[in-house]
Structure formats: structure tokens, C-alpha cells
Amino acid sequence: MLIVRENLEKIGKLSDTDRFSSSPDIGPWLNKLIDSGKYITGTPLMISGNYVTQKSTSSSGNFLLEKEGISGFDLVWVKNLAEATEIAQNCPMVKIGHYVRDVRQVLDLPE
Secondary structure, three states, rough: OOOEEEEEEHHHHOOOOHHHHHOOOOOHHHHHHHHHHEEEEEEEEEOOEEEOOOOOOOOOHHHHOEEEEEEEEEEOOOOOOOHHHHHHHHOOOHHHHOOOEEEOOOOOOOO
């Protein structure tokens, strides 16, 4: 899983149009993943949401108080973490420093 992390304070002030208009075209990068059969799914996330703890739920979301947070993800089918890391390093958004990718393996739980 390629988790997108970026400055939530900054993008929280933008409209959705402005948020995505300043981004480089990730189409070729994404199409290469799709054509290789490695791309499963992915999407940007809304900045607002609910923050749920054992004792409370907040609709303002405490994560909005954090400077950096999760703003999307891409799920890829690869052999290992090294291959996923290489894919993340080639993301146009990472290359220009617009955001960073947190690369994680999805845990395969026993039945």
C-alpha cells in the first residue's frame, strides 16, 4: 500500500479544484502501473472526517490539527516491499516534493 502523506493544514484551505489543479499529471505513472497489472485501486481522501476514540467521536477530526496526515492511497500488487518502494519513488508527486509516500505491506491474516 502506498499511503499519501501531505500537509493537511495547507490543502485544507484549498477547494478540491485548487487542490488538484496544482498537481503534476500522474496519468503516465498510473497507466504504467495499470498496464503492468500491478495497480489494484487508489483514491484521494477527503480532508474532513470523524476522529473516533474509545470514549468519544469528534466530527472536526483531531487529525486536522496535525500538520501532516494521510490524504490518499494506492494499492499495488508487487513481489516485495522493495518493489513497492521503487514504484513510490517514481511517483511524480513524490519527485517534486508535493507529498511523501508511506510504503506498507498489507498484513495477510490467518483465517
